[in-house]
Amino acid sequence: MGVPTTPMVTRAFKELAILNVAKRGMPHLRITFTPHPVAAKTPEQLRAYIEGNDPISGKPMMKEIVDALTVPLSDDEKKTGIVRVSVGPEKYPPDTPKNLQQFYHDNGMTDFLPVIIPTEEEVAEMLKGTSHQPDELVGAMAGGAYPPWSYTVRQVAINAVMAGCKPEYFPVILAIASSGTPSLMSSTNSFAYAAVINGPIRDKLQMNYGIGALGPFAQPNAAIGRAWTLVSRNLANGGIPGDTYMGSQGNNLNYNNLIMAENEAASPWAPLHVQKGFKAQENVVSLFRGLGIVPGQGARGTSTDTPKYEEQFSDLFSVFTGFFGGLVVADPLIAANLKERGYDTKDKLIDWLYKNTTQSVKDYKSRDFAYGFDYPRALKGLEPYKTWYAMPDDAVIPRWPHRDDINVVVVGGQTNAFFQGGSLSYTVSVSIDKWA
Amino acid sequence: MNRRKMLSLLGLSPALLAGKSLDAQQSQTSAKPAKASVAQPKVEGLNPKGTPPPIQLIPMAPRLDSLDGKTVYLVDTGFEGGGMLLEQIRLWFTRNMPTVNAVFKRKAGPYMEDDPALWKEIKEKGNAAIMAIGH
Numbered sequence: 014m015g016v017p018t019t020p021m022v023t024r025a026f027k028e029l030a031i032l033n034v035a036k037r038g039m040p041h042l043r044i045t046f047t048p049h050p051v052a053a054k055t056p057e058q059l060r061a062y063i064e065g066n067d068p069i070s071g072k073p074m075m076k077e078i079v080d081a082l083t084v085p086l087s088d089d090e091k092k093t094g095i096v097r098v099s100v101g102p103e104k105y106p107p108d109t110p111k112n113l114q115q116f117y118h119d120n121g122m123t124d125f126l127p128v129i130i131p132t133e134e135e136v137a138e139m140l141k142g143t144s145h146q147p148d149e150l151v152g153a154m155a156g157g158a159y160p161p162w163s164y165t166v167r168q169v170a171i172n173a174v175m176a177g178c179k180p181e182y183f184p185v186i187l188a189i190a191s192s193g194t195p196s197l198m199s200s201t202n203s204f205a206y207a208a209v210i211n212g213p214i215r216d217k218l219q220m221n222y223g224i225g226a227l228g229p230f231a232q233p234n235a236a237i238g239r240a241w242t243l244v245s246r247n248l249a250n251g252g253i254p255g256d257t258y259m260g261s262q263g264n265n266l267n268y269n270n271l272i273m274a275e276n277e278a279a280s281p282w283a284p285l286h287v288q289k290g291f292k293a294q295e296n297v298v299s300l301f302r303g304l305g306i307v308p309g310q311g312a313r314g315t316s317t318d319t320p321k322y323e324e325q326f327s328d329l330f331s332v333f334t335g336f337f338g339g340l341v342v343a344d345p346l347i348a349a350n351l352k353e354r355g356y357d358t359k360d361k362l363i364d365w366l367y368k369n370t371t372q373s374v375k376d377y378k379s380r381d382f383a384y385g386f387d388y389p390r391a392l393k394g395l396e397p398y399k400t401w402y403a404m405p406d407d408a409v410i411p412r413w414p415h416r417d418d419i420n421v422v423v424v425g426g427q428t429n430a431f432f433q434g435g436s437l438s439y440t441v442s443v444s445i446d447k448w449a
Numbered sequence: 450m451n452r453r454k455m456l457s458l459l460g461l462s463p464a465l466l467a468g469k470s471l472d473a474q475q476s477q478t479s480a481k482p483a484k485a486s487v488a489q490p491k492v493e494g495l496n497p498k499g500t501p502p503p504i505q506l507i508p509m510a511p512r513l514d515s516l517d518g519k520t521v522y523l524v525d526t527g528f529e530g531g532g533m534l535l536e537q538i539r540l541w542f543t544r545n546m547p548t549v550n551a552v553f554k555r556k557a558g559p560y561m562e563d564d565p566a567l568w569k570e571i572k573e574k575g576n577a578a579i580m581a582i583g584h
Contacts, residue, residue: 019579035504039507095506106493109488154499160502
């Protein structure tokens with residue numbers, strides 16, 4: 014910006030702030046810390062904060078701020094140049110598998126469950142799963158609020174080995190990695206991630222899309238999801254609490270994410286990847302990001318003999334923030350019933366959900382995501398936020414800003430007509446075939 | 450699913466299908482000699498980390514001689530509480546350094562979006578900035 018500037022950060026983000034400014038090239042930036050939190054405090058409490066001391070340095074806070082803007086710069090603060098960051102040797106000294114296992118854990122390179130030691134032999138075997146060259150650049154991913162790290166096919170393969178993948182799974186991992194989407198996000202929210210896999214590869218890999226499809230009952234479902242987390246951890250430096258991960262409570266889904274192979278044969282509707290513009294015979298992975306997923310049991314109408322599943326979906330989504338999309342994960346029994354009742358495409362169901370899942374403007378404005386994200390967009394004149402913020406409190410508006418915020422996938426083994434609802438936004442679909 | 454596989458999944462030995470009693474199977478298992486401990490061979494593990502970008506060091510902007518008579522922008526990034534904290538700072542300047550012209554601004558867009566128009570305004574009209582990142 015070119016004028017003296019000083020940031021104020023609450024003490025809970027000390028490490029994040031110090032590392033962030035360093036990684037962005039200003040390692041000596043003068044930061045003033047405040048007590049935490051500053052949210053939900055009275056003016057009197059906040060006045061006491063600023064008239065008190067910086068809880069990290071112990072110095073009077075306002076004097077520190079004035080000094081930050083007026084004390085002449087040191088030589089270190091004027092430095093220019095390039096700093097290269099090392100991540101250690103290409104391979105580690107020989108040791109027993111047991112000791113290496115612990116080494117990987119101790120250095121934060123795992124999910125703290127046992128991994129397959131990535132030896133040259135194991136990685137060479139994994140590389141047979143793709144026609145791409147080991148040194149080809151796959152993409153870049155930001156693990157946290159930092160500039161992204163880059164990685165090659167070989168670096169992705171090392172992580173796929175560690176996660177327990179077979180070589181035939183590798184194109185799926187490469188497709189996910191090429192998207193640059195981490196499954197570990199730096200937000201104070203504890204985000205969850207999902208991947209929907211479509212196309213013939215589901216059967217080739219023997220993925221489970223039937224009974225227990227979302228559970229730990231099939232190697233490809235488990236290992237592909239785990240690889241995404243290790244890729245995010247190691248290739249993007251994500252998932253370091255206090256540095257690149259700030260989720261206050263964490264999310265159990267981060268172990269191996271929600272990996273869903275759509276039950277295309279049992280679904281009466283076009284599969285997700287066809288909706289996104291791919292051909293049915295193409296193999297595609299579609300990614301989602303949000304807060305998580307919950308079962309639909311307990312939604313209004315679930316005990317009736319003539320269920321109206323669309324109303325149940327809507328009821329379940331009424332407790333979610335509309336900031337993230339709505340993802341319906343329906344058993345094929347439900348999909349068949351909906352088709353019998355006139356919903357012969359997913360689009361018809363999505364239309365109904367968009368029009369009938371609503372909220373009052375007052376409720377909408379009271380949500381934290383609305384304040385932090387949508388209100389600034391309204392101020393910039395972006396729709397529908399500008400219109401929504403201009404409406405009276407008792408006006409009724411859709412739950413989601415756009416119809417496309419809703420997606421439907423069919424997953425399950427038809428033992429009962431159950432569904433799950435995800436507070437999950439679609440982000441991107443990537444060709445798996447490109448990485449075969 | 451065949452019966453042998455089903456029995457295995459139920460935790461029962463498929464040996465039952467061959468007419469052997471469970472007790473006999475268990476005693477056969479326990480009669481096996483313990484394996485002699487063998488030293489694990491050493492292997493080389495590969496580094497799973499990606500490639501971080503180089504860091505371009507950015508020199509800080511020259512500091513002011515003092516804040517007297519200067520315009521200081523108070524920038525709220527949009528996190529909860531940041532705006533209220535900055536209001537207290539504005540009031541502090543009014544009470545303690547009244548010659549400072551403290552100007553409050555909320556950065557446009559959500560917190561992660563850049564606001565080049567505001568940075569331009571600060572550079573043209575301001576002398577310094579304090580940015581509050583709430584929560």
